[in-house]
Amino acid sequence: MTRPILEIVDLGMGVSFQDGGRRGWKRFGVPPGGALDDHACRWANRLLGDAEDLPVLEILLMGARFRALESVEIAITGAAVSGSAERWQTRRLEAEEILTFGQPSHGVWSYLACAGGFEAPRWFGSVSTFPRGGLGRPLARGDFLHASGFPTTPSSSSIGTRWVQPSERRDYRDPGMLRVWKGPQWESFDASTRATFFQARWEISAQSDRTGYRLVGPTLTTPSAGIPSEPVLPGSIQVPPNGQPILTMRDGPTVGGYPKLGLLDPLDLSRLAQCRPGQSVQFQPVDR
Amino acid sequence: MVSPSPAASPYDCRPPAPVNSRVEPFGPNALLVRFQNPDPDAAFLLIQALLRNLETHPLTGLIETTPGFHTLLFEFDPGHRPPPDALASLLDQLPAPTPSPPTRRRVVDIPVTYDGPDLDRVAAQRGLSPQEVVVLHSAPVYRVQMLGFSPGFPYLAGLDPKLHVPRMATPRPKVPAGSVAIGGEHTGIYPVATAGGWHLIGRTSLTLMDLDRAAREDPDAFLLHPGDGVRFVPVTSSPQPSAPPPATQ
Numbered sequence: 057m058t059r060p061i062l063e064i065v066d067l068g069m070g071v072s073f074q075d076g077g078r079r080g081w082k083r084f085g086v087p088p089g090g091a092l093d094d095h096a097c098r099w100a101n102r103l104l105g106d107a108e109d110l111p112v113l114e115i116l117l118m119g120a121r122f123r124a125l126e127s128v129e130i131a132i133t134g135a136a137v138s139g140s141a142e143r144w145q146t147r148r149l150e151a152e153e154i155l156t157f158g159q160p161s162h163g164v165w166s167y168l169a170c171a172g173g174f175e176a177p178r179w180f181g182s183v184s185t186f187p188r189g190g191l192g193r194p195l196a197r198g199d200f201l202h203a204s205g206f207p208t209t210p211s212s213s214s215i216g217t218r219w220v221q222p223s224e225r226r227d228y229r230d231p232g233m234l235r236v237w238k239g240p241q242w243e244s245f246d247a248s249t250r251a252t253f254f255q256a257r258w259e260i261s262a263q264s265d266r267t268g269y270r271l272v273g274p275t276l277t278t279p280s281a282g283i284p285s286e287p288v289l290p291g292s293i294q295v296p297p298n299g300q301p302i303l304t305m306r307d308g309p310t311v312g313g314y315p316k317l318g319l320l321d322p323l324d325l326s327r328l329a330q331c332r333p334g335q336s337v338q339f340q341p342v343d344r
Numbered sequence: 345m346v347s348p349s350p351a352a353s354p355y356d357c358r359p360p361a362p363v364n365s366r367v368e369p370f371g372p373n374a375l376l377v378r379f380q381n382p383d384p385d386a387a388f389l390l391i392q393a394l395l396r397n398l399e400t401h402p403l404t405g406l407i408e409t410t411p412g413f414h415t416l417l418f419e420f421d422p423g424h425r426p427p428p429d430a431l432a433s434l435l436d437q438l439p440a441p442t443p444s445p446p447t448r449r450r451v452v453d454i455p456v457t458y459d460g461p462d463l464d465r466v467a468a469q470r471g472l473s474p475q476e477v478v479v480l481h482s483a484p485v486y487r488v489q490m491l492g493f494s495p496g497f498p499y500l501a502g503l504d505p506k507l508h509v510p511r512m513a514t515p516r517p518k519v520p521a522g523s524v525a526i527g528g529e530h531t532g533i534y535p536v537a538t539a540g541g542w543h544l545i546g547r548t549s550l551t552l553m554d555l556d557r558a559a560r561e562d563p564d565a566f567l568l569h570p571g572d573g574v575r576f577v578p579v580t581s582s583p584q585p586s587a588p589p590p591a592t593q
Contacts, residue, residue: 082410082417084566085491179558180565189495190521190536190553237371240378285492285499286412289374289419311412311492319371322422342372 058175060200061128068119068157071195073174074167076109078182082310086191088290089184090306092266092329093165095226096134100169103131103146103218110173111183113201115166120157122168124149128203129171133220135163135330136227145219163228163330172205186307188267231327233340239293239316240286244279252276253293253317254339258301262333266307269328271337275299278315285313291320303328365390365435367428370417375431377416388487391416392571394435403434411490411570413499451485451573454533456524458578460544466509466526477545478578480504486531486574491566496535496553498568503531515541522547524576546576 064071074097077090091097091114098108118137131146137160149155157166176183177192185192195201242250252274261270276299288294292304294314303320304312320328321342331337364380377394379387391411398406405424410417418431458478467474486500493499503526511527516539519525523534525542534540535552550567557565568574 079407081495082408082419083491083570084495084563085493085497086495177559178561179555181561186495188538190555191495191558237369240368240370240376284413285490286415287376287410287417289371289417291371309492310410311490322371322373 058202058204060125061170061203062155062201063123063125064120064195064197064199064201065123065154066119066121067195067197068115068117068121070116071120072114072185073111073176073183073195074114075111075183077184077306078180081180082287085310086180086189087186087307087310089182089186091165091167092306093134093167093326095326096165096330097167097169099144099220099224100131100133100167101173103133103144103220104129104169104171106169106171106173110169111176112174113168115157115168117164118157118159122155122201124151124153124155125200126151130155131169131218132166133169134166135160137161137163137166144225146217162332163226164332165330170203172203175202175204184306188307226327226330228330231324231331231337234324234328234337235321235342236293236318236339237321237342239318241279241283241315242317244281244315245295245317246277249277250317253301254341257336257338259336260331260333261300264333266305268305268308269303269331271301271303273300276301276317283313283315285311288312288316289319291322291325292316293318293320305329365432367432367435369425369428373420373422373425375418375420375425375428377418377431377435379414379416387414388489388571390435397434413489451575452568453575453577454524454548454550455579456482456546456548456576458524458546460523460525460546462525462543463545466507466543466545469509470506472506477507480507481526481531481545482576482578484575486576488568488570488572488574489530490570491568493532493540494534494536494538496566496568498532498552498574500531500574501529503529505529507531509543511541512543513541515539516544519544520547522549522552524548 074091077088097112100112101108101110127150129148133144137158179191187194256273258271258273261272263270276295278295288304290304290306294302294316296314366378368376370376405421408419463474467477484502486502488498489501490499508529509526518537519534519540521537523544524546525532525544527542552567554565
């Protein structure tokens with residue numbers, strides 16, 4: 057059974073359903089998708105006592121507004137946003153209440169989970185839409201968002217607000233040193249290029265999205281020999297001919313022909329994802 | 345349109361060449377197998393043999409295998425990646441690749457109306473008539489080397505060298521779904537409308553990605569799977585208007 061619980065009053069800069077992503081479909085060219093900040097996404101679900109990979113809303117920066125159609129328990133995690141809801145804890149929205157996502161001071165993506173998880177169309181086992189590849193359409197103003205399962209009675213709110221331990225919260229001011237493994241073409245880059253990559257501070261370009269984050273900094277020298285297209289992982293640091301690296305994200309292509317200098321450690325992908333355009337980041341080699 | 349191959353397809357009949365492979369770590373959770381021998385047929389047969397072997401003897405924690413042109417990526421659950429040597433010895437233990445049994449192979453016939461907007465230009469660039477392009481393009485049984493770029497987009501190996509044309513410098517903002525195209529040494533089919541830089545020589549009415557089946561997680565949502573054979577079958581339509589090739593690209 058499903059029921060509508062929220063209406064999208066305003067999309068702001070963007071809202072999409074996400075979850076833990078899909079696995080097993082890359083050989084058909086389907087990227088994994090899923091929440092870019094899986095740490096925040098999991099905590100939103102955990103706060104409500106739900107499985108970690110249930111569908112949530114991934115909200116880009118600011119401007120999104122939702123109207124509650126009934127009393128519903130939610131949890132919000134992710135970007136540090138001054139809005140009408142507290143972060144990293146549960147709360148109850150009352151019917152007709154408007155939930156507004158204001159301008160974040162730090163971070164990019166916010167996650168909104170509802171008790172029992174959202175119900176949304178799935179493609180290849182995930183609600184993660186991929187309009188560019190023909191999987192689903194973007195959400196639109198006026199859409200009703202459904203929850204799965206039965207309504208939670210107000211009495212269940214007597215269990216009280218739950219929150220995430222401060223040690224597990226992130227404030228997204230500084231991602232710290234991001235750890236990088238050697239990529240398949242590591243040996244093809246000359247030593248000074250490799251050194252430059254780790255010495256430089258890289259700025260996140262405004263041309264960044266769920267497909268990839270572009271890095272702006274010193275021009276890296278690319279290997280002269282091209283490579284036949286080979287599989288790409290999220291976090292792959294590809295260096296196109298212009299010498300400015302592209303960090304593949306979860307909607308990025310499954311195969312590619314640019315040489316890969318490195319691979320961002322999977323545990324650091326969520327930290328990078330929350331860096332905003334203009335923010336600078338630095339990488340360090342994994343000591344192995 | 346999908347029919348079992350009545351006989352082994354041409355590339356299955358060749359004696360496979362020896363294949364050298366190397367297993368490299370790709371981050372903490374993945375291994376990349378690189379086939380040094382550039383003979384695509386031999387590498388292809390080894391990949392198929394390896395994947396069949398893994399079906400019957402699954403590796404703990406293996407969650408994905410993704411083929412590239414000369415590569416195969418293995419992704420594992422965190423903490424389950426075996427050492428590169430372990431996968432390498434598994435590869436060594438495989439029997440020499442043999443032609444796969446015809447029952448495991450399939451060749452998909454794709455009806456094509458050869459009226460793409462770039463057909464005449466491709467022909468002119470290669471000093472051929474459009475009709476010769478059609479004949480050359482519909483002659484081979486291609487192999488789905490990998491799927492990528494967008495979901496269900498096949499990179500088909502086996503294009504006649506007379507039809508190799510570098511990709512366009514500036515991609516089209518929108519290529520219609522079902523477009524049959526040439527890019528470099530490959531030919532392919534656009535499953536959905538998207539931007540694209542390949543030369544459009546025709547179109548098919550077949551659906552390459554079935555969204556109803558995608559909702560059910562049915563692998564047959566995709567018409568083409570890695571390793572499938574593909575044959576293009578020209579469909580006659582109304583006579584082509586004979587437009588002169590443009591003077592410049």
